[in-house]
Amino acid sequence: MNHCWAALLLAGFIGGVLLRSFVNFGPALAGFFVFLGIVILLLSLMAENRKLIILIAIFIISFGLGIARYEVKDYRKGDSLEQKTGQKVVLKGIIVDEPDERENYTRLVLEHEDNKILLYVYHYPEFHYGDEITVSGLLKKPESLNSSFDLGAYLAKDDIYFEMLYPEISFISSGNGSWIKNQLFVLKENFLDALGRVIPEPNSAFVGGLTVGARKSIPKDLQDDFRKTGVIHIVVLSGYNITIVSDTIMRFFGFLPRTFGISLGVLGIILFAIMTGASATVVRASLMALLVILARATGRFYEIGWALFVTGFLMVFQNPKILRLDSSFQLSFLATLSLVYLAPYFEKKISALGARFAARRGSALGGNLRGIISTTLATQIFVLPLLLYKTGIFSLAGLPANLLILPFIPITMFFGFMTYLLSIPFGWISYALTQYELWVVKLFAGFSFSSVTISNFPLWPILVIYAIYVILIYKLNEGKNKQTI
Amino acid sequence: MKEKISKQFRYYFLGLLLLTAIFVWYAVFKEERRGLEVDFLDVGQGDAIFIQAPNGNQILLDSGPNKKVLTELSKVMPFYDRSLDMIIESHPDNDHIAGFVDVLKKYNVSAVVESGVETNTPVYQGLKNIIKEKNIQKILAKRGMRINLGDGIYLDILLPIVNNPNFSPHDGMVVLKLNYGQNSFMLTGDMENKMEKYLISIDDNLTSDVLKIGHHGSKTSTSETFLGYVNPEYAVISVGQDNKYGHPNQEILDRLNQFGIPIFRTDEKGTIKIASDGESLHID
Numbered sequence: 001m002n003h004c005w006a007a008l009l010l011a012g013f014i015g016g017v018l019l020r021s022f023v024n025f026g027p028a029l030a031g032f033f034v035f036l037g038i039v040i041l042l043l044s045l046m047a048e049n050r051k052l053i054i055l056i057a058i059f060i061i062s063f064g065l066g067i068a069r070y071e072v073k074d075y076r077k078g079d080s081l082e083q084k085t086g087q088k089v090v091l092k093g094i095i096v097d098e099p100d101e102r103e104n105y106t107r108l109v110l111e112h113e114d115n116k117i118l119l120y121v122y123h124y125p126e127f128h129y130g131d132e133i134t135v136s137g138l139l140k141k142p143e144s145l146n147s148s149f150d151l152g153a154y155l156a157k158d159d160i161y162f163e164m165l166y167p168e169i170s171f172i173s174s175g176n177g178s179w180i181k182n183q184l185f186v187l188k189e190n191f192l193d194a195l196g197r198v199i200p201e202p203n204s205a206f207v208g209g210l211t212v213g214a215r216k217s218i219p220k221d222l223q224d225d226f227r228k229t230g231v232i233h234i235v236v237l238s239g240y241n242i243t244i245v246s247d248t249i250m251r252f253f254g255f256l257p258r259t260f261g262i263s264l265g266v267l268g269i270i271l272f273a274i275m276t277g278a279s280a281t282v283v284r285a286s287l288m289a290l291l292v293i294l295a296r297a298t299g300r301f302y303e304i305g306w307a308l309f310v311t312g313f314l315m316v317f318q319n320p321k322i323l324r325l326d327s328s329f330q331l332s333f334l335a336t337l338s339l340v341y342l343a344p345y346f347e348k349k350i351s352a353l354g355a356r357f358a359a360r361r362g363s364a365l366g367g368n369l370r371g372i373i374s375t376t377l378a379t380q381i382f383v384l385p386l387l388l389y390k391t392g393i394f395s396l397a398g399l400p401a402n403l404l405i406l407p408f409i410p411i412t413m414f415f416g417f418m419t420y421l422l423s424i425p426f427g428w429i430s431y432a433l434t435q436y437e438l439w440v441v442k443l444f445a446g447f448s449f450s451s452v453t454i455s456n457f458p459l460w461p462i463l464v465i466y467a468i469y470v471i472l473i474y475k476l477n478e479g480k481n482k483q484t485i
Numbered sequence: 486m487k488e489k490i491s492k493q494f495r496y497y498f499l500g501l502l503l504l505t506a507i508f509v510w511y512a513v514f515k516e517e518r519r520g521l522e523v524d525f526l527d528v529g530q531g532d533a534i535f536i537q538a539p540n541g542n543q544i545l546l547d548s549g550p551n552k553k554v555l556t557e558l559s560k561v562m563p564f565y566d567r568s569l570d571m572i573i574e575s576h577p578d579n580d581h582i583a584g585f586v587d588v589l590k591k592y593n594v595s596a597v598v599e600s601g602v603e604t605n606t607p608v609y610q611g612l613k614n615i616i617k618e619k620n621i622q623k624i625l626a627k628r629g630m631r632i633n634l635g636d637g638i639y640l641d642i643l644l645p646i647v648n649n650p651n652f653s654p655h656d657g658m659v660v661l662k663l664n665y666g667q668n669s670f671m672l673t674g675d676m677e678n679k680m681e682k683y684l685i686s687i688d689d690n691l692t693s694d695v696l697k698i699g700h701h702g703s704k705t706s707t708s709e710t711f712l713g714y715v716n717p718e719y720a721v722i723s724v725g726q727d728n729k730y731g732h733p734n735q736e737i738l739d740r741l742n743q744f745g746i747p748i749f750r751t752d753e754k755g756t757i758k759i760a761s762d763g764e765s766l767h768i769d
Contacts, residue, residue, distance in 0.1 A: 103551060123551070124586065124607040196591045197567060200559030201552070219556055431564050432504055 012059040016066020021324035027071045033064025070320040090136040118163040130177025137167025157321035198427030203434040209235035211416040213276045225445035230398025246289040285332040338382035346374035372407045385465045394452045397444035515563040520762040521665045526557040527755040530725030531580035538634040546573040548584030568593040575674030576654040577609040596622040601648025602657035626659045638665045666763025673699040681711040698722045702733020726752040
């Protein structure tokens with residue numbers, strides 16, 4: 001009961017943000033809910049069953065606050081650029097993010113007097129983070145190519161409200177960004193170069209995606225295969241794999257003293273966050289991965305579960321737009337949730353099952369395998385509905401493909417990092433591992449029945465599925481609590 | 486604890502041995518080359534042709550418009566092989582040389598052959614800088630030169646006859662003929678009718694088994710006369726699916742059909758591999 005009001009507070013706030021992310025009724029709605037809540041609160045003073053009514057009031061008020069928070073984030077004062085859209089303009093600015101190299105173009109984020117503009121440019125000449133440039137071209141609002149994807153809203157989460165296609169660019173000076181960020185990007189660039197010199201494409205792009213979340217050109221047909229087999233999350237969305245990886249690092253070193261494994265797990269996460277350039281997305285994912293480690297280290301899953309919810313709440317509070325638009329946030333939150341609540345349950349079940357088949361073979365390898373299988377199962381079950389909603393692809397091959405691939409991902413990452421330090425033999429081992437992983441992907445993608453495409457999958461069934469999950473987990477843990485008592 | 490570690494170690498060691506064995510057999514298999522191999526790589530709208538002699542000499546003629554060439558190269562080269570003996574830029578248009586920027590970053594290249602035509606495009610200028618930075622030997626191609634690949638395989642340069650930086654790219658084009666015993670390949674780049682006509686007038690030995698159709702099957706290339714003089718058994722068209730130029734042109738396809746020449750297109754078949762033992766060709 002003690003936690004009840006806190007849960008309602010979080011749920012109300014998140015609900016408010018969620019509603020506002022999809023429909024905009026204007027700021028007045030927020031005021032209405034807050035006002036309504038306060039009125040109910042006042043009325044409760046006169047009522048008999050006071051407790052229940054207060055709880056309802058809390059929920060309604062926080063719902064209103066959620067909407068309000070989103071309104072504040074969405075509010076922009078009328079600026080000069082807004083009036084120049086649709087016109088040819090000349091702007092001077094600084095490149096504030098690392099260039100995002102795609103198959104046929106490169107994307108740059110240019111900052112000009114507090115406005116961020118997305119530039120589509122040719123691969124050459126190359127520009128770098130921190131370059132000051134002058135661009136001249138047609139200023140536009142972001143337009144999406146297909147109706148199912150709202151590019152404008154997606155970019156808005158990063159405060160980008162304008163775009164420019166293939167402007168004329170002249171270079172002014174370099175080194176105008178933050179020194180630390182620049183060093184990190186250079187490190188990452190060197191790392192990817194080192195990979196590319198030893199490991200052939202597309203394997204090297206794949207390892208780059210795994211290890212430092214490089215968004216660099218994994219060939220399009222391969223990306224489609226990843227999507228079909230439901231393993232796209234490990235390369236494109238760097239938030240999800242870090243959770244799994246930190247978990248596996250600790251299992252892998254499970255035979256060593258516990259503190260050692262935990263330190264390695266923490267080290268792995270910090271390394272990953274640094275290598276990827278410590279963007280907001282990655283920092284969020286890393287924080288959640290640290291929570292998993294904490295849960296494993298202390299065994300206090302219940303408290304950590306709460307910590308996870310509060311962390312998620314704070315992140316949404318800081319930038320409410322991520323709730324709907326940041327796939328990395330959503331995936332890593334769900335993955336973490338499943339690791340904390342569901343994976344331990346699976347592990348118990350699987351070891352009970354395994355005990356019957358091989359009572360005497362309790363080797364460390366078997367233990368690791370068990371852990372990895374339960375981790376994969378748990379996260380897949382949690383993540384699949386979201387992936388279905390996001391990509392519109394229901395991957396029948398998803399579960400087997402993930403089970404065959406995910407256990408090898410951490411070790412592939414490990415050898416990927418070693419390639420940078422020690423080059424050849426490790427690069428070749430990474431090549432062999434990725435060759436296997438890509439083989440599995442191609443094998444499953446080749447089956448005509450591997451995936452079903454459902455375009456514009458509606459949101460409500462997904463919400464229903466997650467609601468069912470919550471209830472199930474609640475039941476599972478209820479049983480456990482009784483047992484411990 | 487100790488026992489556990491040594492047990493794990495045994496598994497890892499076994500895994501390592503297995504990998505080594507696989508690697509050795511892979512290398513044995515890959516290094517056993519029979520004859521000349523010419524691969525028209527599937528790089529989308531552009532040209533990229535990989536040539537490998539039985540002794541292991543490798544040449545990449547053009548590189549396609551982007552990074553895709555790297556993926557395609559790793560399909561035809563062993564994974565540990567990170568060097569090319571020579572690259573040839575037929576002319577400085579993006580769909581022929583842009584991929585070289587990435588190739589030069591990832592592969593060790595011993596020599597570059599160029600047409601001598603210069604342009605101001607960022608790609609060409611960038612490529613020039615990289616070549617200078619890496620200190621790669623640069624050769625200007627000129628009619629009469631012959632590149633010896635060993636084992637009786639020669640790459641003859643038919644055009645250009647002069648190296649003029651101000652020529653238009655399609656006029657100053659490097660055109661090559663690859664010879665191995667009875668077999669030969671005509672590699673035309675983007676050569677257009679004007680230069681085809683000129684080539685016919687100065688060279689009476691154009692007959693080839695395989696003709697790489699000029700300019701991705703555009704109707705400004707592959708005139709009837711030229712086709713008659715080359716008299717190929719097979720035609721290869723390096724072209725991207727649904728490209729915005731409408732390549733290959735229907736007129737050219739009809740012309741080839743009329744001559745009864747089978748057409749191999751990279752947009753339909755992917756990479757087209759042709760092997761030669763000096764006497765006959767094998768295509769897949």
